[in-house]
Amino acid sequence: MSDDSRRRILARIRGIGGGRDAASIERELAALGAAPGAPAPDEDPVTSFMCNVLRNHGSVDIAADRRAAVEAVGRYLYRELRSHRLVAGNDPHLAAMPWRDGGVLPRFGTLENGEQAALSYAPWGIAETGATVLVTGRYSPSSNHLLPVHHLVLVESANILPDLEAFWQRSELPRGKRPRGISFVAGPSSTGDIEAKLVYGAHGPQAWHVIVMGEVAPDALQRANELAGRAAQSIPQDA
Amino acid sequence: MNAQDPEHYSFIDAAQRALGDPAAVAQRDMLARVTPQLRERAVAGFGEFEALRQHLRRVRQHTLDNLDYYLPRFELEATHNGNRVHYAETARDLNGIVLDICREHGARRVAKGKSMVTEETELTASLEREGLHVVETDLGEYIVQLAGEKPAHIVGPARHKSIAQIRELFLAAHKLGERKLERAEDLVAEARQVMREHFLGAEVGIIGANALIAENGYSMLVTNEGNGDLCASLPKVLIVCTTLDRLLPRATDAAALQRLLVRSATGQDQTCYTSFYSGPRRAADADGPLETHIVLLDNHRSDILDSDYRDMLQCIRCGACLNHCPIFAAAGGHAYGSVYPGPMGSVLAPLLDSLETYAELPNACTSCGRCEEVCPAAIPLPDLLRDLRHDQQRAGITPQRWRRGMRLHAWLAGQPRLYHWLTARGIGLLNWLGRRRGAFRRLPFAGGWTGERDFPAPQRGTFMQQYRALQREVPDDE
Incomplete structure (x- = not known):
């Protein structure tokens, strides 16, 4: 049935289409130019990214290095769950973290139903949307960002891209090297389906915490908070 | 297509019934005030929204003009990515293909994401008739599934339901003992608990697609709940049900669509999840489906492509025209008798089914033009509705008294x-x-x-x- 349908549908489409050669179609497409992007809240991409994470109902912490990042994870877990346990993908970036220094007890692997917190390593962040980009693979199970109640994401400040186009232009994705899933995660799971009231934790995480690791301007987080319309230091730094 | 009983369906009667429920009228009035404000704020915040709108319109026009190039290209890339690509000429074909896949895997439980295409084909009912247990996992869709209704809105399927009505549905459907369920948060938490079990037990996941990317064979899925991503990731088999007109040439075009869609649909700058799926899990992947299928539905879309109504194929299913339509606000989505209500549905339903079945819909319009103003795809909806009315007149579908009156007026105006x-x-x-x-x-x-x-x-x-x-x-x- 499907083969016959395919033949008939493609024949109809061919009958309607111009039957032009690929080169002229691609030339015409290239001539259409690029789409405008959303205005950035700040000229610094890292500040813009953090501002948009906050606007997306996430929380943000900054960490100068891996040790500080582990401490930030530990503070978050203790504050929210009174626990030091979490699940992390087998990502080499995460495996190499000094977990003991922060008193965190990670289990490396795929989150099981009932486990509360998971940490993902995002190879990219998008300043335009405040999204962390997660790529499924050996080290990055999708369950870890879809199933926990608390989803923590580690992203390096050097890997924050200005906009969506910058991500796609950087990702060549040739045949045979395309990951199964590329997810732009920009907030905790939410729904407005009951009388238009926004509720978090519809299916996935109720809370989304992003830790930006690396070089960040000294006042960047405070400025991001101000731009997002939140009181500065709204994210408690202590346990 | 979905006018439950075409012989006795009447938009006027259904609209009058809808106007007889004061609580529902008040709810629609509230939404008709709030949703345009949300969109307006998001559009104003973007700045160059009109340039974005025109850019994407040109890209989509180019894609439709060259569908004979982009469709086989997508099929080739998607096949290289490990998918099986199926073509369905009719709604029945799509339902049959999906059922065959489910049977092949001995599936009993299906987790289904929100998909207007499968609403169009009535897939859930079709699978349930064959003994499969299908759960709509989008919360709004789940609520209308429990109520035995159709979605009232293409983006917010259960916006017409009050919290008290949803509470009653949950208490009746979930055998979880005594509980209060007074707040939206309680209801969401219960739905999460019930559906989590289903996600983990389903053998097949079904989702739709907001876009198909020809250059790399990925499909794009935009959600806030993340239920579509769970459907795409947890079950062993994934089926993507979509249509030919979702094609875009490049991933960067999907980025442009993403910007337009979320601002027009919910007034957000960004939804929580925008995901791109290429196929089954890779050899070393930690999780993901073992087998993936993409079902491409035509169901008269190639006829529309070859007609004066081809602009309608630019529709990105954002629901902005519904949110701004005074008729939709007054009558509500169910009055249209089609899964596609409002201005876009008044054009699409007659084209996908027949002008006779949905004869009243092209006339359910005040010609105020708000739908065209806010349409992110710049579809001339009032013009298309007028053209459908002309077609009705020419085909003799318009009542004879009207036709005589129109002829007299036309003569007099001359x-x-x-x-x-x-x-x-x-x-x-x-x-x-x-x-x-x-x-x-x-x-x-x-x-x-x-x-x-x-x-x-x-x-x-x-x-x-x-x-x-x-x-x-x-x-x-x-």
Whole structure:
């Protein structure tokens, strides 16, 4: 049935289409130019990214290095769950973290139903949307960002891209090297389906915490908070 | 397509029933005030929204003009990515393909994400008739599934339901003992608990697609709940049900669509999840489906492509035209009898089914033009609705009395001197007859109007008489 349908549908489409050669179609497409992007809240991409994470109902912490990042994870877990346990993908970036220094007890692997917190390593962040980009693979199970109640994401400040186009232009994705899933995660799971009231934790995480690791301007987080319309230091730094 | 009983379906009757429920009317009024404000704020915040809208319109036009190039290209890339690509000419074909896949895997439980295409084909009912347990996992879709209804809105399927109604549905459906369920948070938490079990036990996941990318074979899925991503990631088999007109040439075009879609649909700058799926899990992947299928539905879309209504294929299913339509606000989505309500549905339903079945929908329009103004794809919806009315007139679907009246009016409008003389006399007569009350309780040939409200008496002459008088008062050179 499907083969016959395919033949008939493609024949109809061919009958309607111009039957032009690929080169002229691609030339015409290239001539259409690029789409405008959303205005950035700040000229610094890292500040813009953090501002948009906050606007997306996430929380943000900054960490100068891996040790500080582990401490930030530990503070978050203790504050929210009174626990030091979490699940992390087998990502080499995460495996190499000094977990003991922060008193965190990670289990490396795929989150099981009932486990509360998971940490993902995002190879990219998008300043335009405040999204962390997660790529499924050996080290990055999708369950870890879809199933926990608390989803923590580690992203390096050097890997924050200005906009969506910058991500796609950087990702060549040739045949045979395309990951199964590329997810732009920009907030905790939410729904407005009951009388238009926004509720978090519809299916996935109720809370989304992003830790930006690396070089960040000294006042960047405070400025991001101000731009997002939140009181500065709204994210408690202590346990 | 979905007019439950085409023989007895009547938009007017359904709209009147909808207007008889004051609580539902108040809810629709509230949404009709709030949703346009959300969109307006998001559009204003973007700045170059009109440039974005025109850019994407050109890209989509280019894609539709060259679908014979982009469709086989997508198929090739998607196949290289490990998918099986199926073509379905009709709704029944799509349902049959999905059922065959489920049977092949001995599936009993299906987790289904939100997909208007599968609403169009009535896939859930079709699978349930064959004994499969299908759960709609989008919360709004789940609520209408429990209620045994169709979605009332293409983006917010259960927006017509009150919290009390949803509570009753949950208490009846979930055997979880005594509980209060008074707040939206309680209901969401219960739905999460119930559906988590289903996600983990389902053998097949079904999702739709907001876009298909020809250059790399990925499909794009935009959600806030993340249920679509769970459907795409946890079950062993994934089926993507979509249509030919979702194609875009490049991933960067999907980025442009993403910007337009979320601002137009929910007034957000960004949804929580925007995901791109290429196929089954890779050899070393930690999780993901073992087998993936993409089912491409035509269901008259190639006919639309070959017609004067091809602009309708630019629709990105954001629901902005519904949120801004005074008829939709008054009558609600169910009155349309189609899974596609509002202005976009009034064009699409007759094209996907028949002009006879949905004869009233092209007339369910005040020609206010708000739908075209806010449409992110710049679809000339009022023009398309007018063209459908012309088609109805030509096909003899419009009632004979209307057709005669229209013919008489057309003839009269072609005789300007006679037209002006007659209307001037008519206006003068109404002005004289209504001079005491300023309005009429009854008027011959206007029972439809005066049955509901008074008809105001004209105060002065015709438009042309007033225009000429004004010209005499204000000379051209001032």
